[in-house]
Amino acid sequence: MTLAFAALLVWILGWAVNGWLARGPMANTPLVRLAVPLIFGLTILGVWELVVRGLNVPLVILPAPSLIAARFAGSLPVLWEDFSQTILKGALSGYVIGCGAAFLMAILVDRSDFLRRGLLPVGNFVAALPIVGTAPILVMWFGFDWQSKAAVVVVMVFFPMLVNTVAGLREATQMQRDLMQTYGASYWQGLVKLRLPAAMPFIFNGLKISTTLALIGAIVAEFFGSPTVGMGFRISTSVGQLALDMVWAEIVVAAIAGSVFYGIVALAEKTVTFWHPSQRR
Amino acid sequence: ADSVKLQLQWVTQAQFAGYYVAKDKGYYTDENLDVEILPGGPDIAPPQVLAGGGADAMLNWMPSALAAREKGLPVVNIAQPFKTSGLMLTCWKDTGITGPQDFKGKTIGVWFFGNEYPFLSWMSKEGIKTDGGPDGVTVLKQGFNVDPLLQRQADCISTMTYNEYGQVLDAGVKEDELITFKYEDMGVATLEDGIYVLEDNLKDPAFADKMVRFVRASMKGWKYAEEHPDEAAGIVLDNDATGAQTEAHQVRMMGEIAKLTAGSNGALDEADYQRTVDTLLGGGSDPVISKQPEGAWTHQITDEALK
Amino acid sequence: MSVIEARGLNLTFQTNDGPVHALKDVNLSIDRGEFVSFIGPSGCGKTTFLRCIAALEQPTGGSLTVNGVSPEEARRARAYGYVFQAAGLYPWRTIAGNIKLPLEIMGFARDEQERRVNDVLQLVDLAGFGKKYPWQLSGGMQQRASIARALAFDADILLMDEPFGALDEIVRDHLNEQLLKLWARTNKTIGFVTHSIPEAVYLSTKIVVMSPRPGRITDVIDSPLPSERPLDIRDSAEFIEIAHRVREGLRAGHVDE
Amino acid sequence: MSVIEARGLNLTFQTNDGPVHALKDVNLSIDRGEFVSFIGPSGCGKTTFLRCIAALEQPTGGSLTVNGVSPEEARRARAYGYVFQAAGLYPWRTIAGNIKLPLEIMGFARDEQERRVNDVLQLVDLAGFGKKYPWQLSGGMQQRASIARALAFDADILLMDEPFGALDEIVRDHLNEQLLKLWARTNKTIGFVTHSIPEAVYLSTKIVVMSPRPGRITDVIDSPLPSERPLDIRDSAEFIEIAHRVREGLRAGHVDE
Amino acid sequence: MRSLVAVLTVVAALVVVWYLACIPMNIAGVLVEAERAGATVTPTDGAERRATSGIVLAAKNSFAIPATWAQERPRLPAPDQVVNELWKTTVGMNITSKRSLVYHAWVTLSATLLGFAIGTGLGILLAVGIVHSRVMDMSVMPWAIVSQTIPIIALAPMIIVVLYSVGMQGIVPKAVISAYLSFFPVVVGMVKGLRSPDAMQLDLLRTYNASSAQGFWKLRLPASMPYLFASLKIGISASLVGAIVGELPTGAVAGLGARLLAGSYYGQTVQIWSALFGAAILAACLVGLLGLIERALLARMGMAR
């Protein structure tokens, strides 16, 4: 009970520090921008730890962060193996293939109004197919190894990427297009010099959405059949073995990998679309 | 009436016919019990539900229950309606497999999620590595169906006598195309589908009394199901909310299940228990449990129930 | 010889409110080297007419030739420089990059590109700003950059749609002067849309007054002003006289409002 | 009595290119009922000064009082009507709804709201358009609606930032006349930013000429024109004289460019 | 109208491709069946056949091609099989029957709607907090992104168990999972929407000395409506996926997820595909419904053009 009370205290304290930082004069420095979410995260961890200990929550329901950290540190080789199987092999290859194919398709689709009108609704329909249904089918088709995970990722990222890229390619304003016309520019000149640069914010939007989809897709697909390695495999097996600390260690890996992946894409976005109003401050 | 929640370890099917029969026939009501049967699913871990207080009793395979016990979750077997194991490996004959030693270099589908322990014990007893090397077996985490075998993605898969094996045959495969290894025959059988509760709860006399009545009624249900397999299958079908089960399938399953429950009156046979523990401990380098479990079972309930 | 020749030109937009007669029976002929201003209330079809000339819009009736051929062919021969109402610079390119854009598309050599970019930057008083991005410049500077872009590839016909609308009077005067000089030097044919009567009178050899609903030409005024025009010509009686005539023409087009 | 009083006003923006001196040592006092125009090249701080008066910007130095109190307090007392450079109507409200917006916020009674909306719609010649949405109106009409919105709650001080920039000359003349009439009738104090010299001279009792980098006041011209001003006053010698002085002042501010 | 023609054309093309794809996908299975039934197939040796590609097999055994569209457990069911199954389990059946897809769709739909309501409410509240509080913005937003990198299917069983242990069963745990998936798009869209008014529109309110509540109701909220609907459309399909995921570890007793799983468990590919399409059709209907509401609302607000 006292521990639970301490949890409340930690929460108030963390929030107060953040409030002070965010309103303070240094609020816009990169250091504070990084510190505030970190403090928030640490506060949550502290509260979690204290609540779990204070209320005696069983390990098999919710392990304390300290236990998870210990498991994480103690299982680095396994975690790394799972990471490379699921993320490096499954998610990344699927991401590259899916986004690449969607990009090329978008350029094709964009050339024909008819295709665009016809394909996009169908695409939205296909994108609504729930992954828990498609994953078993793709595992059946592409086998148990990472290839089927990549296929699931391809299916998941293809349409969001397609829709965004197609929308982006139509983003150039009428005036910008007209300008190209007055120069008598060819289709490819128009594409490379106008429509692709103008589409970049949208393309990156698609790429960003796809990062989390790719990760989740690769992990979830492993629930439906896998070799005896991989984050999804480990999670589902560990739940069965009541090794909840391992489950959370894998979740931590997923969250870190996802955030880093997202961060890299966001950074690339910042450098490529530096000109877009949303990137200026 | 006292309420009891029972967590199954899989979806509603004839594997759990005894409980559904007992409920349907009013055996539980007769014992002044209000029993709620919670179906399981592909990623629901019954011990976790038990630990969370979501259920009073669970069905589980003994290896998984013992492993949970070692993990610090004190579950206790209070009854064992299943005498015999229904677990087996089903392989294509044309892979040239004739015995366990031929598994080397082959691909084998295994259920995980706490159901991998019997297989791992068996392999370590045979001295076969399971890490995918050339002189070991390549293990796949098998999904929920027999496709890996039919699609030839695996040379062998895990099947239950009462369920997946029938599905393989249903898919048109002839029995002589297959070779099967029953764990029971290989001497590595482990106890399946026992009833488990949390140790602490048992100290409460009211709870223990509730369990006595529960086990008594359940066993009555089981025995009825054994004798009236068609009716039992029908009751199971009535309770299946997915509407996906077929009558033929459930009738056959009930027939096979009856063979597994046949030798049990509900009380755990100590010899069976010891054989299970030995199998699990015997697993050479990578045993499932590391030491002889203490207090993992009790006759306290069955003694009372079967009086 | 007549560079631009419109005969009975019609253009009707089909909208869901019904047809909009943006241009109705427009007749106009513009000779090589003329500076023609278009003036008229909002929505009278000035922009539409300019767009027809540049083959950005397809007339629904009548005939229009540019350099004796169809606007489409003239466009393919890269006969136009076009300055839009808003600057419309590409935000992902520097000022120099924006000016280079048409040069790249038309396949000019690298060093020729550099040379021309420097020349036109000088011309519009933006030397030294080549490396900046559009959003780093004021609106007026952006507009000048867009003019530079249209000048860079030295098209025969320059079409400008209210290029100075967003600028203050001093900058505007200055650019007016510059534009006149450029025109005198290069003998380009210029079509120029404006809302300002003094500007139209100061710049043009011919002022076309238009009126809306349907868009049509109500008056064409040939300016008797000499081609040498200091800024204070705007105080001359002749100038005021022409301005008055333009204003009258405009007012006539406004009665229905 | 002096309504607006600026003493040594400074405003420096901190940007990542270094500080921008938007206003430097600005001294100005405006009396009740005056019509003051601000004119100057782009970026000289006209908008910034207006925003300081309206407490939308915080000066970094000097003192500024409005009605004897700080701009902030004057804002809380709802002393201002502000017309922005673009119309800025809310697209999800009808014209009447847009005009009602400040009235709702300031808690006027329902029927009083209706009455005022009808009054100001009449005033800007938009009677009958109350039920339309902004995008169903032309740019000029939208701008008039935004003026109506600023007039509706009858603030003492009216601040207008280039309200007529987007309009053609005829409409502009008309609105200038209307604005003068309104001012004469209501005796409001008006601050008015424009790029047009004739407009500034025609409307104002006082013309403030500004110059950029740093933004400062270079000339303050009190207009001797009578308060009764027909449009053709613009051809009078007095008018041309003042216009000339303003132009000179502006030109002086431009030398450094 | 033109769009309809275009969509139909694309669908028709896809159906043709689909039928063609069935041949190489299913031929191996068909040949095994044919062989068991006593037909002679080339090559006769099973192992050799498994090494041959589907296209070659189809070419050598063209007699078996029609059977690839009518298998009982195909690798890829033919479109007409899926449509038939859909028809049979929707129109052709009493909707209260447990075998009716309509019944299962309803079970999933109810969890979806509840989850969607929770998720949307939470998302909007968070967005309002983020827009009005710098602390919230800086602390919560990065973690909202992180939360979406966690595979929900891993958390789902734990969420279920935790909710079980506090006595919540049935629709609520599913709705919680579905809310978890749908709140994020709503937060992102709503934050964008609430921040969409430009500086001038905000300044206007300042000159009126409007309170921040007035600013919210009169400016930010109406301005955010188009953004809100765009993200609601994403959110509702996410909700549906969440409800389906939530059905797997809740015993999968009823609902589209249960159908998917049961189909998968018994290798009923046709049933999987029909449940899959059922889910997608349901999603399409929900999105369409939101679209209609959006149109009506925006038209009433005068924002539709």
Ligand SMILES: Nc1ncnc2c1ncn2[C@@H]1O[C@H](COP(=O)(O)OP(=O)(O)OP(=O)(O)O)[C@@H](O)[C@H]1O
């Ligand atoms: N793409 C279009 N579709 C429908 N109507 C159009 C289109 N483009 C222009 N119009 C209409 O045609 C008429 C002429 O438009 P135009 O742009 O040529 O006017 P303008 O004289 O350039 O006006 P402004 O001075 O405001 O720029 C207007 O009534 C306008 O609404």
Ligand SMILES: Nc1ncnc2c1ncn2[C@@H]1O[C@H](COP(=O)(O)OP(=O)(O)OP(=O)(O)O)[C@@H](O)[C@H]1O
């Ligand atoms: N928020 C800001 N941050 C940084 N600099 C600013 C900001 N607002 C204005 N400035 C700078 O302050 C100076 C004065 O700007 P202001 O908008 O007052 O000019 P202006 O006279 O209204 O020009 P225009 O006629 O173009 O509207 C300019 O150099 C401008 O770039």
Ligand SMILES: Cc1ncc(C[n+]2csc(CCO)c2C)c(N)n1
């Ligand atoms: C995820 C998961 N996979 C396999 C099993 C194994 N299992 C134990 S009993 C049973 C029913 C057999 O028909 C099955 C399949 C499980 N419980 N959970």
Ligand SMILES: [Mg+2]
């Ligand atoms: Mg125009």
Ligand SMILES: [Mg+2]
């Ligand atoms: Mg300004």
